[in-house]
Amino acid sequence: MARVKKSRSMRGKLGKTGSKEMMKEQNKARKSSPTRRFVTKKSKERKEQAHKKLERLGLLPEKEAGAAPVRPRRFVFVKPVDEKAEQAEAIENLNNIDTDSEDLSLDELLSAFTEQK
Numbered sequence: 001m002a003r004v005k006k007s008r009s010m011r012g013k014l015g016k017t018g019s020k021e022m023m024k025e026q027n028k029a030r031k032s033s034p035t036r037r038f039v040t041k042k043s044k045e046r047k048e049q050a051h052k053k054l055e056r057l058g059l060l061p062e063k064e065a066g067a068a069p070v071r072p073r074r075f076v077f078v079k080p081v082d083e084k085a086e087q088a089e090a091i092e093n094l095n096n097i098d099t100d101s102e103d104l105s106l107d108e109l110l111s112a113f114t115e116q117k
Contacts, residue, residue, distance in 0.1 A: 054060045093111055 051060070090111075
């Protein structure tokens with residue numbers, strides 16, 4: 001069987017595969033496919049390199065010196081509310097109120113309105 005020389009021309013590529021439109025569709029599909037790791041790695045390296053060069057030349061815009069945002073802790077202990085202690089405190093506050101004086105403070109008025117029965 002005779003070997004056929006591989007052609008680099010468009011006609012040679014389309015001879016067995018199909019039409020020019022099909023080849024265009026294949027190229028579109030290839031371009032729209034997700035990028036490979038190698039490609040993204042290379043572009044990231046190029047970006048870092050350019051960043052380093054700008055920094056070296058002093059052309060990099062000034063960075064805002066701000067504190068890094070505090071990362072919230074995943075598990076935070078919340079102390080359970082002790083209802084008995086809360087009630088005792090409320091009773092003490094009620095007992096401390098001067099009922100004889102006509103001038104009531106804001107705290108006394110609020111505690112009087114939120115009185116539990």
